Amino acid sequence: MAPPHTDLPIRVLACDELGYVRAFATDPAAGGDAAEDLTLIGKFGALDRARRAVRARAVCELRGASDASGPRVVCARKGGAVEVMEARSGTRSTATLTLSKEIVDAHAWCEGDERGTSWERMHVVAVHDDGEVGVHGIVNEYGDETWRETGTFRACGDATSSDLDARLGRLVLGGKGQGNDVVVYDVHEQKRTYKAKPPPPNWLGYRAPPWVSATCFASTSECARFFVGTGEHRFRHYDTRADKRAVLDLDVGKGVITSVASSADGYEAYVANARGMFEIVDLRAGKTRGKFKGNSGSIRQVAVHPDGAHVACAGLDQYVRVYDTATRKCVASAYAKQPLTAIVFDAHTPAFEAASVKKSSKKKKRAPDVDDDDARAEKKAKKKKKKIRECAVAVDDAAPKKKKKKKSKE
Template sequence: MPRIITNETYGCPPIRALTFDSLGLIKVTEARGKERGTPTVVNTWGETNASRCVLAASIDDRLSNPLLAVARKDGSVEVLNPCNGDLHFAYSVFGDDGSSPEDDEISGLHLFRKQSDYQAERSCSLLTCTKKGDVSLRSVKFPDAHADSTDDAAPKTWKACGSGELLVGKVDGSENFGLFGGKRVEVNIWDLEQCTKIWSAKSPPKDNLGIFTPTWFTCAAFLSNEDHRKFVTGTKSHQVRLYDVSAQRRPVLSFDFRETAITAISEDPDGHTIYVGNASADLASFDIRTGKLLGSFLGKCSGSIRSVVRHPQQQVIASCGLDRYLRVYDVKTRQLISAVFLKQHLTGLVFDSGFSGEDIAVANTVVEAESEENMTIMEQEDEEEQNEDRLEEAPVKKKKSKKDKRSREEVSGGEEIDEVRSKKTRDHKKKSKKVKHIQEE
């Protein structure tokens, strides 16, 4: 018997979510209005290119001058403006030659929220880690119109693991500590200022049959913003583990969740609820103090969940993954609020919490105006730069249209082939006719 779930239509609170997909597109989904509405795709940034598949993303959604960092498959890291998608800055992790090694990819990215220097408006610092274990911490200045040298101080780099694959790179709320882990790499915590390892986990003991499950961390999350000592991790062997740095090196608590790898984990601001998504599209919330399942989120989700995010203010979580849908759930009732079809395999998701719903356009312009006021000297130059940006954008659009044409041509080419085929069959018919004639004669 099919179960019939009758959902009351809750409507979606005003949210703004940015999703990243396997073709390198960034899609902006917004639910507007004071009244609860339905989220819709309002913007798509970037060109379709499979080599620019987004691997990791991080957002700094402060009210003035928000930033969004995106790491792509070809090794480039881009810093964008999440309001309008303007590119501030881009660099390649694997040196300037741009060629990325075959088996090395970016696995973690963090955009620091606290500002190290006073020129906060035009710079940011980024932490990236790659699969081979290279962690680099660098602060970048956006190139200005008059001086386009990117004079960033030499990035701090270190190796977070000797062997294995680094899959998780996280930075805690105070942004002093980084957490790394992965395939055959036990979770370890680094002090980001001194670049020293301060703690590393110990793998759990063999079970009663003497079987050792190999270490394979896939995701991690710090439990609260203030505390860097407690964090939860998800493993490939469908285990969720809670570690406490101050207590012991082995997990304080660990429990299983279903039967496939845990792929996404996210914390709630209340400090004890976590949301866990796995590779066979199950999403559930747990109370980490006891390890008890609070309930699962049913939403007809059919593909592996790649990312789960809790909205900082609204009572919603969103998940996205290989089933090409962005799903928004209510936290309290665990009901699906809405699902948006976004066409590609989605790899990541962030919320823009600066979005308030009804006055988006106004807010953005205000922000821009403020920043312009701050930079009294460079105002004109900035404007020029913006103009230039627009100019630069124009040919991109043209390119897109060309691409459109090409794809259409390809389609028509396919039709031509069909025609050729039908011709061939026709020829064949004729031939058979001829044969008949000959026989008759």
């Protein structure tokens, strides 16, 4: 896990129920307690409850996409609207995509032209509440900003949550009701690559219908592992290489799990629910290892900073909180005055990019895994045995030696 950049500002975008997108940032130069306060530096959008944002996610940039306009954020709004805006100014990066059906989530990515021209291609994946997934594209060439539907497919019967890895084109989603368990699709081929089996029945022989309330791909797993939160406060860890059923099924909290997120190394998961619980699940140990304290209302979304050192949450208690993942302490917070529905980090500031380039020039250390832990323990045991042998030899050398008596010749 990367160390926290304490000298760099923390910047987040939070969406509220009024329809606004609020930008908060810290000022490390202020010093003292003022450096830990998130200050409102901008408010984007218009007052319209009917078009409030339900999800906000960072736009993934692929194959040399130009970042001259800064990072972008995609917002899925009520009424079937999808907006792609610049995180710095809040201006719309493209025309608004308006759909005829409600959407529960939206993901976007952009890619540069293979010929090296300055215009870019933007793609949006919209997940509708009826389980239909639509792929839309726009080409910003010669002022043409007309969205075109490039593909559509039916993923499940009633979708409630999704997550997309744009680099590999994998979409994981699930719904509520019989037959709507979690599935993984290839967005480009529009084919299902994985479907999970339902958990076995309980001791009464009853199998509850699926209720997938949160999904997330595990970082650094190449879409082979993903996390699922359910309405029955169950956290499940799936590995597509192992089995159709979850490799870890854990009871977390007492409420509906509303959001799950992966740590930067992929060995931990951050789980939040509708009662304000926010915990860390250690996947290798198979249990929770700590809580992020301070939340009192339903948490709607959790976001992880790209450096892995910070995690943020926002919910109905009207607070934005940023925590240190190593110490689990709240390092920055702000009162937004309105119930919040979504949150995302605006991490790619010029200072952060400079720090990332400087760090990448150094030798990268591989994240420890189970094999490294075993090897480290074996090395430590050998070192301990060697030290014991050296101490024993030193004691023998220090002890007075007895002279051997010569046998007399008869």
